[in-house]
Amino acid sequence: MCYDTLLTLDGTHIRGYLLTRLIGHGSFGAVYEAKCNSDTIAMKVSTEEEDLLVEASALQQLYYNDVSPKYHFNGKYGPYHIVGMELLGFDLEWIRENTPSKSCQRSTLIRIAYQMVHCLQALHEKRLIHRDVKLSNFALSQPKTPGNQVSVKILDFGMSHEYCDADGNLKEDPRGFVFKKMRYSSYDVSLGLDPAPKDDVIMAGYAILYAGGFDFHEKLKSPDNELMNWKRELIRAPGETLPLMLKFLEPFFEEVGELIDILPVNHDLLKQRIQDSLPEMDARSALTLTEEDGHPVLT
Numbered sequence: 533m534c535y536d537t538l539l540t541l542d543g544t545h546i547r548g549y550l551l552t553r554l555i556g557h558g559s560f561g562a563v564y565e566a567k568c569n570s571d572t573i574a575m576k577v578s579t580e581e582e583d584l585l586v587e588a589s590a591l592q593q594l595y596y597n598d599v600s601p602k603y604h605f606n607g608k609y610g611p612y613h614i615v616g617m618e619l620l621g622f623d624l625e626w627i628r629e630n631t632p633s634k635s636c637q638r639s640t641l642i643r644i645a646y647q648m649v650h651c652l653q654a655l656h657e658k659r660l661i662h663r664d665v666k667l668s669n670f671a672l673s674q675p676k677t678p679g680n681q682v683s684v685k686i687l688d689f690g691m692s693h694e695y696c697d698a699d700g701n702l703k704e705d706p707r708g709f710v711f712k713k714m715r716y717s718s719y720d721v722s723l724g725l726d727p728a729p730k731d732d733v734i735m736a737g738y739a740i741l742y743a744g745g746f747d748f749h750e751k752l753k754s755p756d757n758e759l760m761n762w763k764r765e766l767i768r769a770p771g772e773t774l775p776l777m778l779k780f781l782e783p784f785f786e787e788v789g790e791l792i793d794i795l796p797v798n799h800d801l802l803k804q805r806i807q808d809s810l811p812e813m814d815a816r817s818a819l820t821l822t823e824e825d826g827h828p829v830l831t
């Protein structure tokens with residue numbers, strides 16, 4: 533419905549904000565930079581009401597956790613549904629693509645990994661699962677002065693779901709997404725099982741390898757059985773499956789391989805295993821974003 537004009541809304545006024553720039557778009561929605569006086573936010577515009585309501589609810593629940601863009605408002609504009617939220621900086625896939633080596637240093641990678649798991653921890657503690665974890669769904673906050681400090685935040689909650697009630701009873705999602713077909717799903721989900729919190733962590737594992745220089749996009753193009761074997765072996769025998777340059781992450785992937793659906797994810801232990809992967813560097817220390825010869829440098 534009305535997807536054509538979704539990408540040409542710049543110059544439009546919505547809720548007192550002028551849409552100034554199309555940041556990007558996905559399957560059902562577009563995200564614009566929007567300005568009102570000195571206030572600049574991100575506005576997501578979509579044809580999918582339910583997904584945007586789910587996204588707005590997740591952002592509201594995570595408001596005080598500082599792991600996602602701050603929620604501002606949601607509503608309607610003509611045929612579209614909108615969510616206003618904090619404007620973040622570059623997403624991590626953009627950073628990778630614009631870094632000449634297409635990888636980051638070990639010390640940067642463990643801090644990225646630590647912050648990704650921290651984002652998932654905040655979500656899972658609210659009984660939410662993301663289900664669309666990929667490198668491009670993590671973005672950096674706007675750099676803080678002085679020092680250009682940034683932190684990793686998680687985006688795009690359109691496919692998220694409150695997976696159980698307060699008593700731990702599992703809840704169905706009436707939207708009935710088919711996750712089995714998503715190439716970047718975890719091994720169990722690719723087999724047809726329902727996504728659980730541990731699958732968010734496994735998908736974050738793929739994103740971490742991708743950020744670290746492994747060509748995960750190329751891997752996704754492999755024939756089905758080859759891709760499935762790789763996903764299975766990564767959690768069964770990480771020491772033999774991790775690419776050489778990323779073998780140092782074995783303590784983390786060993787722990788990821790221990791995760792099972794019926795036990796809650798121990799995020800603190802996963803964070804500890806990320807730290808154990810590179811003991812000489814404090815995985816909790818801040819990231820900074822600078823620029824060198826026109827390229828982003830995340831350290």
Ligand SMILES: Nc1ncnc2c1ncn2[C@@H]1O[C@H](COP(=O)(O)OP(=O)(O)OP(=O)(O)O)[C@@H](O)[C@H]1O
Pocket residue numbers: 555556557558559560561562563574601617618619620621623664668669671687688
């Ligand atoms: N709060 C935000 N601040 C800055 N950029 C954002 C924000 N939210 C989303 N974006 C960017 O907007 C673009 C579109 O995001 P969107 O979530 O609609 O789609 P997507 O994740 O690219 O697509 P898909 O539907 O395939 O998941 C992405 O590049 C994303 O990084």
